[in-house]
Amino acid sequence: MLVGLALLACGRGATGRPAALAVTDDAGRRVNLVAPAARVVSLAPSLTELLFALGAGPQVVGRTTWCRYPAAAAAVPDVGDGLSPNLEAVAARRPDLVLLYHSPLNETTAAQLERLGIATVLLRQDRHADVARHARLLGVLTGHPGAGDSIGRVLDSVVAAAAPPARVRVAIVVWDAPPTVIGAGSYLDELVTLAGGANVFHDLAAASATVSLETIVHRDPGVIAILPDADAVMPPAWARRPEWRAVRAVRAGRFLVLPAELFGRPSPRAPEAVLELRRLLARETTP
């Protein structure tokens, strides 16, 4: 923390010689800042959440339309979409650092911003382990290395703590037609495992995949987890469709609602999400 403050003081730049902050982002690019970023535009909701968790909220001067957590993020000016962002809107915020989700398209965006003299980092926050790594990295870049370290340690400890033996078999259904489920490549699969559940589609390497309904019937999950939209009704409308009634858990109405705000993306609130999921799963074992 002291180091952070020192760097921050440097960044405000009245007296000190420039201290070099160097990190390597998820695209393998070296990113050098002479001082912690004072004006940050975050073009990914998960990274915005992480910045606020680090205590860098006051330094955030731009966010996407979809950055809705935490509530304080709503006060930050909206610069539009995070994928193929509006470069003028981003540059108009006069940022000294722009955070982008690492996608091939955004590599071009990053190059365009660099040409305007704006530093960029490309970060792909898809898995639990990414959050801890990014917490440390962004802690350094925004002048909160202590906070970054402590968030990283908490998140690491969630994985280190022994998960309870898997008792509930879960299928996470993200779309009904065609039936689309979460596989081992997704953060949600990690959460289910950490909470002591077993994803019946853990054998699928992809983050999500279209599967046959008969496969779901055959694997016979004890409970169906869904990420509802804000105004969704429970159980979902598709649970009344005849082809879905072939699934035992659907007939029995065994649905588990995972609010998208807490479960929808890898976040520093993973410990909270794991505890909540553990509680929900325990309720399923003792009906």
Next chain:
Amino acid sequence: MRWVLLGLAAAGALGAAVVLGPAAIPLAELGTSPIVRDLRLPRALLAFLVGGALATAGTGLQGLLRNPLADPFLLGLSGGAGLGVVLAIALGWGGPWGLPVAAFAGAMGAMVLVYRLGLVSGGALDPRTMLLAGVAVGAFAAAVTTAIVSLAEASQLRNAFLWLWGGLSGASWQTVAVLAVYAPVPLAVLAAAARPLDLLALGEEPARYLGADVERVKRRVYLAASLLTAAAVAVSGVIGFVGLLVPHLARLVWGHRHGALLPAAFVGGGTLLTLADTLARTVVAPRELPVGIVTALVGVPVFALLLRRWGAP
């Protein structure tokens, strides 16, 4: 002989669709398994009905427009259905049947619009005007759809496209029943138009001299083909290729008489889609391929083979 072979192929495709699937079910339990009864059997029948409907609609439209590139979705129906689905999701029209009904309504809207535009040159339906109107209406609907998708919550609306290209995962005895009750009427209208369609192949003037009520035939064929296609979209989304190439396949083998062509296209289209869906369900199990990809992968080699055997259509 051709009919026997086609019948055997159809029976084989339906049999394979019931026996094969990602869940291993022993032959002895085929009769009692709920997976077979509630999922595989209705899905096989739905695939057959949808494939047959699309191929028959394509045959009728190619005869009507006298254009070998005509397929059931050329005249703006897929664009209309897509717009319907996206609107339904954006406006939150729920219910278990929300999307199928919205797709049907969208396709019908596009059909009415194209029909009205086709009539602009006096009281006669002009095939060239209809083609242009169909492409224009489709493009307009696609533009509105894209605008909605890019302005609204992205994740939900991307699912609209998944649904639209979704294939037959929504099959149930209810969807089979709906199509089995609905499809016979437009199919019968097309079958009744077989003779006038033969005459229409000679051109509108000669057909009129030979006694065909050309305007009435055009109207009926267009409406029947569109109604079939709209129903197919409602239960299975947009499935390409079947309605375009199966008519040509049938023409290679059965010639140009619509009396034989229409039933051959129906059975051929049903067989192709049933076969394609079985492959889509099994080759990458437990994952599933979009069935439209498989129809092309299976259909194109068959088409090439028949083209070599029987020559140009």
